[in-house]
Amino acid sequence: MPSSHRRKLRLLAPLAVAALMGTALSVAGPSPTVRAAAVPSTIPLTFTNNSGRGEQVYVYNLGTELSTGRQGWADANGTFHPWPAGGSTPVPAPDASITGPAAGASMTIRLPKFSGRIYFSYGQKLVFKLATGGLVQPAVQNPSDPNRNILFNWSEYTLNDSGLWINSTQVDMFSAPYAVGVKRPDGSVASTGRLKPGGYRGFFAALRGQPGGWANLVQTRPDGTVLRALAPGHGIEAGALPANVMNDYINRVWTKYATSTLTVTPFANQPSVKYYGRVSGNVMNFTNGSGALVTSFQKPDSDSVFGCYKLLDAPNDQVRGPISRTLCAGYNRSTLLTNPNQPDTSSAGFYKDVVTNHYSRKIHAQMVDGKAYGFAFDDVGAHESLVHDGDPRQAYVTLDPFD
Incomplete structure (x- = not known):
């Protein structure tokens, strides 16, 4: 998992919090590497509207310019525009919207070397503001957010000298359906993010x-239009999902590993690197093969599990972060009780416990390829909806039908 992608769930904090964060947009790929540039300064992205909806679509390309680290937006030609300074009270951002294609049509824009998000909205432009810390993005778990009643979604990508990484994401919410793709040098196209026929309505029906309390994650407009389902961490934040929804499973994990050992092998290409976890009181301690203590975790709460943060924080290091992301995947997929050797990468055993991340479970069940970003570390075992090529010729975002 790319390091900054791990934090994307928290990038959509409530409006006031986001205004203070000043965090760069999340990354759908690794940090830039230093090597000869094989990738041009911009590549084309074909944006196709197969939604079947009649509303005007608006497209935004927002993020961080990799060569300078500045935050801003790119226009349809791929030209970067830095954000102006914000205020202590957030002020409106410049209109960065690109008029999208009508239903059944396509258009092509240029992607610069950028790490950011491609937002798209139906019927209304999104509201972005600038604070002293940077861009304030939509945070629809906050009932006062100005984007609360707008139908929208986004893809995340990084384009750098090592290629293109582009994904579909449901880490923060499940909403307007879309797929992403990349054209390889041989002309083939790798794509992901497409729902099964009937999958959009099927997901909402299953969640309801x-x-x-899982049905309370669904948000509708006053006219009854279904807009989205919040991810469970945001559901807890909004009071829609009980804060103790995962506690029974967490308690059972704690009991099991008070008398047995959890073995974590965090790197698939380094099978000899193992860490051993045992619970003592309110702490799970991890030791290395020599018996030395390497890190400890307090007993997590449900929000820490869903967000892969707070008591399951995952710093960009080579020990605590990799252990944490493994634990996060095991909790969300409810595999920690059935397999003491983690990560468990076979989806056959995922989400089998009655206490699990049902939101992520139901998203994966509706995907054509079974892949999704139902939580921040859904890439553990390569179950994420991400495509990459080191020499990309073209990118794609396709708005899909709402069944």
Whole structure:
């Protein structure tokens, strides 16, 4: 998992918090590497509207310019425009929208070497503001967010000298359906993010049928239009999902590893690197092969599990971060009780416990290729909806039908 992609769930904090964060937009690929540039300064992205909807679509390309680290936006030609200074009270950002194609049509824009998001909205332009810390992005778990009643979604990407990484994401919410793709030098296209026929409505029907408060994640407009389902961490934040929804599973994990050992092998290409976890009181301690303590985790709460942060923080290091991301995947997929050797990378055993991340479970069930970003570390075991090529010729975002 690219390091800054790990934090993307928290980038959509409530408006006031986001205004203070000043965090760069999340990355869908690794940090730039220093090597001879094989990738041109911009590549084409074909944006196709197969949604079947009649509303005007607006497109935005927002992020961080990799050569300078400045935040800003790119126009349809791929030209970068830095954001002006914000205020202590957030002020409106310049209109960065690109008029999107009508239903059944396509258009091509240029992607610069950027790390950011491609937003798209139906019927209304999105509201972006600038604070002293940077761009304030939509945070629809906040009922006062000005984008709360707008139908929108986004893709995340990084284009740098090592290629293109582009994904579809549901880490923050499940909303307007779309797929992403990249054309390789041989002309073939790798794509991901496409729902099965009936998958959009099927997901919402399944979520509404899940007991325990999961139906409350669904947000609608006053006219009844379904807009999105919040990810469970945001659902807890908004009071839509019980804050203790994962506690029973967490408690059972804690009990099990008080008397047995959890073995974590975080790097698939380094099978000899192992860490061993045992619970003592309110702490899970991890030791290396020599028995030396390397890191410890306090007993997490449900929000820490869903967000892969707070008590399951994952710094960009080679020990705590890799262990944490493994634990996060095991909790969300409910594999920690069934397999003491983690990560468990076979999807056959995922989400089998009655206490699990049902939001992520139901998204994966509706995907054509079974891949999604249902939580921040859904890439553990390569179950994420991401495509990459080191020499990309073209990128694609396709708005799909709402069934």
